[in-house]
Amino acid sequence: MSLDADETIPLPDEFATRFDQGFRPPCQLYVVSPPAIVLADFVEAAKAAFDGGPVAAFQLRLKDVADDDVLRACEALLPVCAAADVAFLLNDRADLAAKAGVDGVHLGQSDGSIAEARKLLGAGSTIGRTCHDSRHLAMEAGEQGADYVAFGAFYDTTTKPSHYRPTPPILGWWTTLSQLPCVAIGGIFPEYAAPLVAAGADFIAVVRAVWDHPAGPGAGVAAFAEALATPRG
Numbered sequence: 001m002s003l004d005a006d007e008t009i010p011l012p013d014e015f016a017t018r019f020d021q022g023f024r025p026p027c028q029l030y031v032v033s034p035p036a037i038v039l040a041d042f043v044e045a046a047k048a049a050f051d052g053g054p055v056a057a058f059q060l061r062l063k064d065v066a067d068d069d070v071l072r073a074c075e076a077l078l079p080v081c082a083a084a085d086v087a088f089l090l091n092d093r094a095d096l097a098a099k100a101g102v103d104g105v106h107l108g109q110s111d112g113s114i115a116e117a118r119k120l121l122g123a124g125s126t127i128g129r130t131c132h133d134s135r136h137l138a139m140e141a142g143e144q145g146a147d148y149v150a151f152g153a154f155y156d157t158t159t160k161p162s163h164y165r166p167t168p169p170i171l172g173w174w175t176t177l178s179q180l181p182c183v184a185i186g187g188i189f190p191e192y193a194a195p196l197v198a199a200g201a202d203f204i205a206v207v208r209a210v211w212d213h214p215a216g217p218g219a220g221v222a223a224f225a226e227a228l229a230t231p232r233g
């Protein structure tokens, strides 16, 4: 559901004061890296992905990688994102995000507080929060100062197995409550994306659909164009 600029909705005070009501941009693509990469190859893959079509945000999500290697990857990938006008978020680690000078951080429920991350990163940074299938966690994240909330996993995924299984109405519920953007993640391929866009997702976040596309990451990004244009219900 979209909001008319002059429409008044009953928001809790903290939301009403923090978030402006108004125009919701069309749903955009949020590309998350594979958990392990070969840096030189991945830089080229990222360039190819961003050449495939509009990408709003990129998240570097490396697992079991030394801090220095994460920082090296940030250094190599930041200019690639900047050249393509793609926001760069780091997964899990607000301290490394601050050190690397990236645009923000994505924090799971066990990745530290939003307040601490805000102290490290500053007011202009983007802080996202995993909320699984929970309306309570999403409201809490909003109150704590997150810049977006992420719901997932909407479909089965081998990238990060999850027993949480939200359904599309949680996206519509969120968009009637808050102007804070919501992200849908987990097992999303172009053929499954339309119901999430129609329900109100502001971002569709994907890993395998881009990096494992048989025709390459550019084709993986391009394949989302039609689904992202699905009208909101």
Ligand SMILES: Cc1ncc(COP(=O)(O)OP(=O)(O)O)c(N)n1
Pocket: 032, 059, 061, 091, 092, 106, 107, 108, 109, 110, 111, 128, 129, 130, 150, 151, 152, 160, 183, 185, 205
């Ligand atoms: C956009 C987005 N949404 C959710 C997650 C998952 O974060 P988290 O629960 O901390 O799990 P890991 O990604 O750290 O395994 C995410 N990374 N990005």
Ligand SMILES: Cc1nc(C(=O)O)sc1CCOP(=O)(O)O
Pocket: 032, 130, 132, 151, 152, 153, 154, 156, 157, 158, 159, 160, 162, 185, 186, 187, 188, 205, 206, 207, 208, 209
């Ligand atoms: C990183 C991540 N977080 C999830 C969550 O549910 O919070 S699902 C997920 C992996 C998404 O990968 P793919 O697009 O390959 O299914």
Ligand SMILES: [Mg+2]
Pocket: 091, 092, 106, 107, 108, 109, 111
């Ligand atoms: Mg995490």
